[in-house]
Amino acid sequence: MRHDLSTRATEARELMDDPAADIGMLEHTYRRFRLVNALVSRPGLLYRREIRPRARRGPIRILDIGAGGGDVCRMIAARLRRAGLDAEITALDADERAIRWAGDHDDGAGIRYRCAFAADLVAAGEKYDVVFSNHVLHHLTTAELDGLLRDSEALVGVGGVVVHRDIARTRFAYALYDAATWVFSGTLFRGSFIREDGLISIRRSYTPTELASLVPSGWTVRFGLPSRLELRWDKKARHA
Ligand SMILES: C[S@@+](CC[C@H](N)C(=O)[O-])C[C@H]1O[C@@H](n2cnc3c(N)ncnc32)[C@H](O)[C@@H]1O
Structure with missing residues (x-):
């Protein structure tokens, strides 16, 4: 079936978002996220560009919003450990099924798993050096996207960065x-x-132009290969 990709299919719902989804299939999906992310999400870029330089200055705090099965966090934890760098990593997800599965598969990574929304961490006054998400933006309504971006800004300390990464909607992808x-x-x-x-x-998912038209000022949208979007916000001293 050839779908019209000229506009976002906001009426289509991912099966994994269904509270009644088959738990065996859901857990196998979390297991396979690792492979998909290794192939398409390029988590090494996030590590090299944003995490390693900050961790080299001292211990840092990292937050993954909508962490799913937690594989991106575990990959980052492994790289930091190999480099002898110190960080506290929190994997956050609004779905308790994801957090339960991710916690059961920590494999000694030492990640903190929390079933909550970013707004709960804002209310608790938490601050991080790197806040990121992967494949979460397209799940959200416009109001939820706006809330996520405001919460992300509030969760980052001076010198920190927010990077939300997702698929770019293209016929090629x-x-x-x-x-x-x-x-x-x-x-x-x-x-x-x-x-x-x-x-x-x-x-x-969004095209770069659609996403750029929705984000508050100060956020930048970048297109990357193979068909990726990166939404970024730096916390400069003027934002303190
Ligand atoms: C497609 S999965 C991506 C999981 C993981 N980040 C990855 O790249 O494999 C999207 C995840 O975002 C979570 N999620 C959706 N909206 C959320 C929100 N507002 N706050 C926290 N998590 C959310 C879902 O529960 C789901 O686990």
Whole structure:
């Protein structure tokens, strides 16, 4: 089926967001996020550009909003450990099923797992050096996106940064993901929502122009390969 990608498919809902979703399939989806993220999300870039330089100046605090299965946090924790750098990492998700699964699969990474919204951390006065998310923006309504950006700004200390990363909605991304996941639909991705939800996610995602038109001033939107969006905000001293 050829979908119209000229506008966001906001009416389409990811199966994993359904509270009644099959728990076995959901957990297999969290398990497979690791592979998908390693292939498309380029978490090493986030580590090298934003996390390592700050951690080299001293211990830092990192927050992952909408951490899902927690694999990006675990990858960052492993890299920091190998580099002998110190950080406290919090994986936050609004879905207790994700937090339970991620906590059960910490594998000694030492990450703090919390089932909460970013607004709860703002209310608690928490501050971080790096706040990020991956594949969360397209899940949100416009009002929720605005709330997330305001909360992210409030959660960052001076010298810190917010980086929200997501898919960019392009025909290329859809065709590539469709082909790649079709090949593995009977093996690696069988019994998970990876293929179906990934295609819905691309249809729900923003183009760079759409996202740039929605964000408050001070935020920058960047397009990256293979079909990625990066939304960034630096906390300069003037924001203190
Ligand atoms: C597609 S998953 C991405 C998980 C992970 N970041 C990754 O890249 O694999 C989106 C996650 O965002 C979570 N989420 C959606 N809206 C949220 C919000 N407002 N606050 C916190 N988590 C949220 C969902 O529960 C889900 O686990």
